[in-house]
Amino acid sequence: MEKDYVGFVKEILKEHKTYFDTGKTKDLSFRMEQLKKLKRAIQAYESRLLDALYKDLRKPAFEAYATEVGYVLDSIGYTLKHFKSWAKVKRVATPIIHLGAQSYIYPEPYGTVLIIAPWNYPFQLLIEPLIGAIAAGNCAVLKPSEYTPHVAQVMESMIKECFDERYIRMVSGEKEMTAALIHGAFDYIFFTGSVPVGKIVMEAAAKNLVPVTLELGGKSPCIVDKEAHIAVAAKRIAWGKFLNAGQTCVAPDYLIVHREIKKIFIPKLIEAIKKFYGDDPAQSQDYCRIVSNKHMERLIGLMDREKIIYGGAYDLEDLYIAPTVMDNVTWDDPIMADEIFGPLLPVLEYEDLDQVIHRINGRPKPLALYVFSENKTVQKEIIRRVSFGGGCINDTLSHVASPYIPFGGVGPSGMGAYHGKSSFDTFSHKKSVMKRTTKFSIPLAFPPYKDKMKLL
Ligand code: NAD
Numbered sequence: 328m329e330k331d332y333v334g335f336v337k338e339i340l341k342e343h344k345t346y347f348d349t350g351k352t353k354d355l356s357f358r359m360e361q362l363k364k365l366k367r368a369i370q371a372y373e374s375r376l377l378d379a380l381y382k383d384l385r386k387p388a389f390e391a392y393a394t395e396v397g398y399v400l401d402s403i404g405y406t407l408k409h410f411k412s413w414a415k416v417k418r419v420a421t422p423i424i425h426l427g428a429q430s431y432i433y434p435e436p437y438g439t440v441l442i443i444a445p446w447n448y449p450f451q452l453l454i455e456p457l458i459g460a461i462a463a464g465n466c467a468v469l470k471p472s473e474y475t476p477h478v479a480q481v482m483e484s485m486i487k488e489c490f491d492e493r494y495i496r497m498v499s500g501e502k503e504m505t506a507a508l509i510h511g512a513f514d515y516i517f518f519t520g521s522v523p524v525g526k527i528v529m530e531a532a533a534k535n536l537v538p539v540t541l542e543l544g545g546k547s548p549c550i551v552d553k554e555a556h557i558a559v560a561a562k563r564i565a566w567g568k569f570l571n572a573g574q575t576c577v578a579p580d581y582l583i584v585h586r587e588i589k590k591i592f593i594p595k596l597i598e599a600i601k602k603f604y605g606d607d608p609a610q611s612q613d614y615c616r617i618v619s620n621k622h623m624e625r626l627i628g629l630m631d632r633e634k635i636i637y638g639g640a641y642d643l644e645d646l647y648i649a650p651t652v653m654d655n656v657t658w659d660d661p662i663m664a665d666e667i668f669g670p671l672l673p674v675l676e677y678e679d680l681d682q683v684i685h686r687i688n689g690r691p692k693p694l695a696l697y698v699f700s701e702n703k704t705v706q707k708e709i710i711r712r713v714s715f716g717g718g719c720i721n722d723t724l725s726h727v728a729s730p731y732i733p734f735g736g737v738g739p740s741g742m743g744a745y746h747g748k749s750s751f752d753t754f755s756h757k758k759s760v761m762k763r764t765t766k767f768s769i770p771l772a773f774p775p776y777k778d779k780m781k782l783l
Contacts, residue, residue: 332500332507339496340511343439343466346493352436352464355411361461361490362410366403368489369396369454372481376450379477383449385616385646390570395451398728402458405730405747410462413751424771427764434755436464437538438514443505443528445520446472446618447574447668450482452542456517457495459750465515469497470508474618506531513537515754519576520544521666522739540743540753542576543736544666547693549579549723550683550709552700553587559721560699561595565603567697567723569650572615573670577695579723580666581656581673583683589676593654597637600650608649609642616646617669623648626669629662638670658686680705684712692716692738697723716740 351357369376373396380391417432440460444453453471460467469486471479479499486497498504509516509531518528519542532539549567551560568579584592604611617623626648627641638651648670656662656673663673677683687693696718698709706720716736717726727734727746735744745753771779 330503332503333510335504336507336511339468339498340439340513342493343468346491347436347438347466352466352494355414358410358461358464359407361494362403362407362458364489365454365458365461366400366407368485369400369403372485375481376478376485379475379481380450382477383446383475384571384574384618385614386571387613387615390613390615394571395448398451399454399458402455402730402746406458406462406751409748410751413462413748414464421761424769425761425763426769427767429762431760431762433758433760434463434751435758437754437756439466439468440515440517440754441468441470441508441511441513443470443508443516443518443520444472445576446474447571447576449475449478452519453482456519456745456750456754459745460517460754461495462751463754465754466493467495468508468513469495470505471497471499473499473501510534515539517745517753518542525741540735540745541741542734542743542745543694543739543741544576544668545691545694545736545740546580546663546666547577547695547697547715547718548687549582549697550677550680550699551582551584551588551592552680552698552702552705553585554702554705555585555588555592555699556701556721557588557592557595561592562599562602563722564697564699565596565599565650568672569600569603569614569670570724572617572648573650573672574615574618574668575724576668577717577724577727578668579672579695579697580693581663581675583675583677586676586678589674593636593652593674596652600637600652604650608638609640609645609647614650617648619646622669626667626671629667629669629671631656631660631662634660634673680708684709687713692736692740694736694740695719695724695726714738 376396377388377391380386419430421428421430442456449472453469457467483497509528512535516532516537516539522543525541525543529539604614608614634653634655636652636654638649640649651671653673656675692714694716696715699721700706714737719726730747733744733749734746735741
């Protein structure tokens with residue numbers, strides 16, 4: 328018999344609504360207990376999670392801990408410390424016209440939120456938003472990626488063991504299940520993934536007027552100015568690009584290097600790659616694999632043999648693609664069309680910063696941007712004139728690892744933001760309430776209006 332996906336989602340939502348309506352999740356001590364429970368569960372599942380991340384993406388344990396498991400544990404710690412102050416009802420000023428009134432902002436949970444995650448950081452990108460959802464007092468349904476089945480399986484056991492399924496549950500599944508989920512009458516959808524699927528999710532959500540946060544992707548430029556600290560830039564770029572074999576949404580997608588320093592920068596970049604992964608990265612314990620055959624084929628198709636100056640090797644069976652650098656790339660090359668999302672690094676050259684800014688501004692607004700320069704005017708000029716989600720001066724990726732700054736895209740790279748307090752805010756509706764005294768009234772607003780116009 329065919330499975331009734333729509334009916335299944337309706338049933339989940341009904342159960343969650345009943346649970347939410349008990350008011351339990353609004354209790355701050357309940358939220359605190361759930362966050363602590365999640366923390367203990369992650370700690371108990373740590374080795375299983377690291378093992379699954381290795382199986383799905385060959386993530387080295389250090390990387391898996393730093394960017395996924397440990398990252399999320401730190402985030403729970405930070406949230407536990409601060410969320411009570413974020414949840415406080417805030418009294419704010421009231422205009423004099425409302426004399427005798429007080430104004431308040433109540434952060435309140437939406438209800439049941441749907442969180443959809445991609446495969447590249449399959450644990451972090453599902454659990455990090457969940458932390459915000461719990462802290463804000465919501466119920467949640469979690470949908471992992473089908474490309475990382477080992478991680479999904481471990482997470483499913485962990486979530487089942489940790490939470491009442493009427494409060495938080497995970498739903499894995501086929502296309503039909505995903506379609507039923509995004510068409511469900513959730514109170515909020517938090518989606519991380521590609522631009523095309525982001526559009527599908529937003530369109531489905533619009534039918535039920537469900538608000539969304541979209542954490543999407545795109546091509547993130549990295550500019551290396553002639554006044555860059557070359558050795559530092561080379562190392563930090565090689566790290567940010569080849570971490571997770573380039574399958575990072577905020578990885579530097581392409582480099583734009585000043586003509587005057589390109590000749591000395593490129594050997595330094597290659598030297599850094601060799602230092603990280605050795606002469607044969609296929610043998611390195613610290614280098615990840617591509618998630619699937621389908622993704623391998625797409626990436627191999629982007630390699631222009633004539634432009635490869637380093638790397639270029641691959642092994643279909645092992646899902647391996649070497650860290651690869653392509654030189655003399657132009658803005659019109661096929662590799663410059665879409666987000667690369669793999670270990671291929673095209674290098675473009677520039678002379679005039681103004682032209683670079685125009686080029687970037689002529690493309691969809693990037694999720695991240697990086698600039699390497701010791702020159703403050705260059706740094707300021709780029710930050711002032713280019714719109715992008717977030718980024719770094721003289722580094723790559725590190726802005727993502729701070730709970731003090733919101734993380735998110737702009738325009739086609741996404742809408743909304745999270746991390747730290749921004750996560751709490753994302754999953755909270757701000758309910759505004761004005762409380763008036765009944766001891767007196769100012770009758771100005773009431774009809775008849777005769778002669779009142781001149782009082783305004
Ligand atoms: P994807 O869009 O293919 O899939 C993301 C999730 O959506 C998965 O769980 C998938 O099962 C689900 N999905 C796929 N088709 C769907 C549909 N028709 N309806 C509903 N859900 C559907 O993305 P991906 O390949 O898993 O991840 C790579 C992309 O994600 C890249 O573009 C990358 O830049 C982006 N990304 C963004 C961030 C960020 O924080 N902004 C982080 C990681 C990845």
